[in-house]
Amino acid sequence: MRLRVRYRKLGKVRFTSHRDLARCWERALRRAELPVASTEGFSPRPKVHFGLALSTGHESLGEYLDVDLREPEALAVDTEALPERLTPLLPPGVDVEAVAVIDRSETSLQEAVTSCTWVIEVPGTSPEALAAAVDTTLSATELPVVRERKGKKVADDLRPGILGLTVVGPTPPDAPEQGAVLEAELATQPRSVRPAELLAAFDPPRTEGRVRRTHQWITSDGATREPLSPGAPSPAPAGACAP
Amino acid sequence: MNGLWPQLEPLLAKVAKPARYIGLEDGAQRPDHAPHKVAWLLAYPDTYEIGLPNQGLQILYEILNERPDAVAERTYAPWVDLEELLRARGLPLFSLDTHRPACDFDVIGFNLSAELTYTNLLNMVDLAGVPVRAADRRPEHPLIAAGGHCTYNPEPVADFLDFVVLGDGEEIVAEITEVIGAWKASGRTDGSREHVLRELAHVSGVYVPSMYECSYDGADLVAVTPRHPDVPDRVEKRTVPDLADFPYPKRQLVPLTEVVHDRLNVEVFRGCTRGCRFCQAGMITRPVRERPAEQVRTMVAEGLRRTGYDEVALTSLSTADYSGIEALVGDIVRSTDDGPPVSVSLPSLRVDAFGVGIATQLQRARRTGLTFAPEAGTWRMRQVINKLIREEDLYSAIDAAYANGWRRVKLYFLTGLPTETDDDTLGIAELARNCVELGKAHTKSPSVTVSVGGFVPKPFTPFQWFGQNTVTELRRKINLLRDDTRRNQGVQLKWHDPKATQIEGLASRGDRRLGPVIEEVWRRGGTFQEWSEKFDLELWVEAMAHHGLDLDWYVHRHRSEQEVLPWDHLSAGLHKDFLWQEWRDALAEVGLPDCRWTPCYDCGACTGYSIEHIVASATPPAGGSQGTGQDLSGRSVPVTLLGRAPEPAGSAVGS
Numbered sequence: 001m002r003l004r005v006r007y008r009k010l011g012k013v014r015f016t017s018h019r020d021l022a023r024c025w026e027r028a029l030r031r032a033e034l035p036v037a038s039t040e041g042f043s044p045r046p047k048v049h050f051g052l053a054l055s056t057g058h059e060s061l062g063e064y065l066d067v068d069l070r071e072p073e074a075l076a077v078d079t080e081a082l083p084e085r086l087t088p089l090l091p092p093g094v095d096v097e098a099v100a101v102i103d104r105s106e107t108s109l110q111e112a113v114t115s116c117t118w119v120i121e122v123p124g125t126s127p128e129a130l131a132a133a134v135d136t137t138l139s140a141t142e143l144p145v146v147r148e149r150k151g152k153k154v155a156d157d158l159r160p161g162i163l164g165l166t167v168v169g170p171t172p173p174d175a176p177e178q179g180a181v182l183e184a185e186l187a188t189q190p191r192s193v194r195p196a197e198l199l200a201a202f203d204p205p206r207t208e209g210r211v212r213r214t215h216q217w218i219t220s221d222g223a224t225r226e227p228l229s230p231g232a233p234s235p236a237p238a239g240a241c242a243p
Numbered sequence: 244m245n246g247l248w249p250q251l252e253p254l255l256a257k258v259a260k261p262a263r264y265i266g267l268e269d270g271a272q273r274p275d276h277a278p279h280k281v282a283w284l285l286a287y288p289d290t291y292e293i294g295l296p297n298q299g300l301q302i303l304y305e306i307l308n309e310r311p312d313a314v315a316e317r318t319y320a321p322w323v324d325l326e327e328l329l330r331a332r333g334l335p336l337f338s339l340d341t342h343r344p345a346c347d348f349d350v351i352g353f354n355l356s357a358e359l360t361y362t363n364l365l366n367m368v369d370l371a372g373v374p375v376r377a378a379d380r381r382p383e384h385p386l387i388a389a390g391g392h393c394t395y396n397p398e399p400v401a402d403f404l405d406f407v408v409l410g411d412g413e414e415i416v417a418e419i420t421e422v423i424g425a426w427k428a429s430g431r432t433d434g435s436r437e438h439v440l441r442e443l444a445h446v447s448g449v450y451v452p453s454m455y456e457c458s459y460d461g462a463d464l465v466a467v468t469p470r471h472p473d474v475p476d477r478v479e480k481r482t483v484p485d486l487a488d489f490p491y492p493k494r495q496l497v498p499l500t501e502v503v504h505d506r507l508n509v510e511v512f513r514g515c516t517r518g519c520r521f522c523q524a525g526m527i528t529r530p531v532r533e534r535p536a537e538q539v540r541t542m543v544a545e546g547l548r549r550t551g552y553d554e555v556a557l558t559s560l561s562t563a564d565y566s567g568i569e570a571l572v573g574d575i576v577r578s579t580d581d582g583p584p585v586s587v588s589l590p591s592l593r594v595d596a597f598g599v600g601i602a603t604q605l606q607r608a609r610r611t612g613l614t615f616a617p618e619a620g621t622w623r624m625r626q627v628i629n630k631l632i633r634e635e636d637l638y639s640a641i642d643a644a645y646a647n648g649w650r651r652v653k654l655y656f657l658t659g660l661p662t663e664t665d666d667d668t669l670g671i672a673e674l675a676r677n678c679v680e681l682g683k684a685h686t687k688s689p690s691v692t693v694s695v696g697g698f699v700p701k702p703f704t705p706f707q708w709f710g711q712n713t714v715t716e717l718r719r720k721i722n723l724l725r726d727d728t729r730r731n732q733g734v735q736l737k738w739h740d741p742k743a744t745q746i747e748g749l750a751s752r753g754d755r756r757l758g759p760v761i762e763e764v765w766r767r768g769g770t771f772q773e774w775s776e777k778f779d780l781e782l783w784v785e786a787m788a789h790h791g792l793d794l795d796w797y798v799h800r801h802r803s804e805q806e807v808l809p810w811d812h813l814s815a816g817l818h819k820d821f822l823w824q825e826w827r828d829a830l831a832e833v834g835l836p837d838c839r840w841t842p843c844y845d846c847g848a849c850t851g852y853s854i855e856h857i858v859a860s861a862t863p864p865a866g867g868s869q870g871t872g873q874d875l876s877g878r879s880v881p882v883t884l885l886g887r888a889p890e891p892a893g894s895a896v897g898s
């Protein structure tokens with residue numbers, strides 16, 4: 001039986017790496033005494049499949065992982081009670097929002113997710129100035145960048161990966177550095193566009209302040225959905241538009 | 244209120260591994276500070292990864308936070324990238340638990356476990372906004388304290404410490420808290436600092452360096468004497484008589500990011516009377532105090548359930564010597580049978596088939612590598628150091644290891660030991676080759692890693708009088724081994740940097756005159772000296788020269804029986820004449836049995852403090868010949884003190 005878990009990562013804990021959090025999850029699953037299936041062999045590993053990596057320092061309202069449970073013990077697991085059972089076993093700031101049984105034939109999270117929505121604080125600019133930069137970026141037909149891939153420099157075009165950009169307004173008063181807030185929908189396929197790459201391609205180039213992933217999206221056959229909705233039906237991705 | 248968090252938050256986005264600065268570990272506390280509570284900041288002068296697992300700090304953290312009159316938080320050395328950002332913005336060292344400025348605490352207590360961290364101690368005190376020299380501090384500054392193994396000779400850092408704690412901390416922290424609490428309640432008025440330190444000097448186990456005067460005759464230390472009649476001539480260590488009274492840590496910290504020893508650690512006994520003559524830990528932690536097996540089982544079971552770890556280490560200086568270790572191990576293995584796989588490890592494996600047998604029973608999940616520490620390459624040398632492992636023991640261990648599926652074996656050795664000849668050094672290579680040969684019976688390409696460290700004589704050991712080998716001599720010995728093993732497939736040789744060994748030796752047996760040297764190295768940027776990429780011998784050599792001190796005199800010189808040692812006014816319970824006799828016996832290659840299982844020879848560690856061993860079984864564990872029962876009949880061979888005279892530093896090194 002395969003479970004899909006949706007959780008948030010907010011506050012101080014965002015400074016843990018993807019790998020750190022994966023280890024916290026493994027310990028939490030052991031503490032919850034769930035019948036997690038293991039790989040075969042001399043050093044068995046629990047069968048836990050993590051979704052797209054989240055950069056160290058970024059927050060998220062929508063992170064996912066899939067867990068395989070052994071049968072028949074899995075049938076005794078009360079999945080509805082799992083969010084409340086798991087959250088206290090995880091670091092403060094990691095909150096499990098939903099757990100559901102999914103079909104084993106579902107494509108893995110890393111392959112299935114096609115885009116993410118990000119809320120990005122951009123220090124040192126105003127909403128107006130940022131809006132102008134967004135217009136320029138969206139009207140460009142291509143945005144050539146040089147990316148590092150396996151130690152080699154490769155020419156790439158960011159533009160097809162930029163699916164939507166909206167200026168939300170000024171940064172909230174609690175932001176460490178004042179500026180403007182941008183909402184961006186960025187593709188994850190064939191390669192992820194990272195918020196920092198997007199801002200570096202602006203004119204003038206910008207750097208990111210606080211960054212929060214708000215959604216991950218799966219688009220297939222023209223329909224768009226979240227890997228698992230937090231409860232209510234998934235809203236349509238904000239500012240979605242074809243490149 | 245999150246203290247400095249809002250200012251720290253944007254900095255953490257810019258540094259490597261920011262998770263080490265956020266706290267939030269399972270087991271972490273967010274204590275409520277209050278005027279009537281003494282606020283302790285427990286500090287480790289190295290990175291989070293090295294410092295977090297420190298059991299001493301974790302134990303005190305819990306004991307202090309359980310008290311109604313104390314709170315405790317933790318801090319570790321920020322890595323250079325964060326330090327730079329903090330200094331650029333005028334931000335201080337902070338606690339991890341509530342991100343509070345370090346100078347808001349009443350006392351900052353450092354664990355000193357490695358001499359090369361001394362410059363980090365200064366750096367953290369400075370980063371806390373506290374004057375590095377104790378003499379320059381005022382009532383508003385926290386007290387700067389230190390405990391841990393290095394404090395058995397705290398003289399090199401005496402100028403920077405307000406007080407030092409010798410021995411086990413479990414009981415003494417309460418007494419210290421009461422004294423500091425009274426000081427706090429009195430309002431910490433002008434001049435009160437001297438008063439609280441004087442009070443602390445009355446607590447048994449507390450050493451206040453500023454209350455002692457050092458006198459010299461030329462280069463020689465003549466005496467260290469108290470400045471006041473009510474201050475003790477000699478400070479005795481503290482020893483917790485029974486570990487059963489202290490089942491700590493009860494809530495071991497589970498870090499969010501990877502650290503060393505990242506597993507559940509349960510201390511099964513403290514102290515060791517094997518009597519290895521080079522081993523300071525064994526000498527200063529006597530006698531043996533075993534934790535009751537029932538308590539160990541409970542701590543393991545509860546710890547695993549609470550932390551979610553899949554590995555537990557049974558820690559001590561020599562865990563296979565725990566009474567009834569086989570039964571204990573069997574119980575733990577059985578109790579984890581129906582859950583997810585748990586691996587149990589013994590960090591110190593005894594070198595014989597018995598040790599491997601236990602390891603085999605334990606290591607069901609991952610059989611990666613086994614580590615043994617024969618320490619020396621020949622039986623003669625092992626008699627000198629009183630690590631009485633016979634070759635048969637080692638070979639039966641290696642054979643058992645390969646037969647049970649291990650493919651990689653790691654052997655630890657010391658070089659530069661007293662009386663060591665080139666035959667002894669080359670004996671290391673010989674042992675390693677024989678181990679590879681043994682492995683061939685079981686696997687096609689057995690691998691034996693030989694790790695060689697330069698020997699550093701430590702205070703309160705029988706080798707405290709021995710002149711350490713020079714860098715040149717250590718290099719020569721390593722090169723001998725390199726040449727000798729070059730063509731041996733399967734033998735991998737690793738060694739420690741002899742230059743760092745030299746400075747460890749300097750700080751280990753130095754006196755108060757090294758204070759300005761350590762300060763200068765720190766001021767010139769010499770932090771994280773135990774990190775090979777940051778270690779800088781030149782800084783030390785120049786600072787020594789600058790202060791007119793002779794590295795050779797401090798490190799490479801043999802001491803005489805009459806010499807006043809910088810730590811003579813401190814006591815680990817051991818009689819000096821016992822240590823001297825052991826030193827003579829070492830030179831005569833005479834071994835000494837383990838007093839756990841043979842009559843007491845009155846070293847002083849029990850007799851001086853009216854305590855005794857707590858061991859569940861008075862007979863030595865099965866299968867072990869080390870230190871017990873072997874024929875030691877006076878086969879005394881007269882030897883010279885050194886296998887070879889120390890070469891002058893700077894002479895040519897063979898490649």
Ligand code: SF4
Pocket residue numbers: 516529530531838839843844845846847848849850855856
């Ligand atoms: S006092 Fe006696 S029993 Fe105690 S550690 Fe020393 S020799 Fe052993």
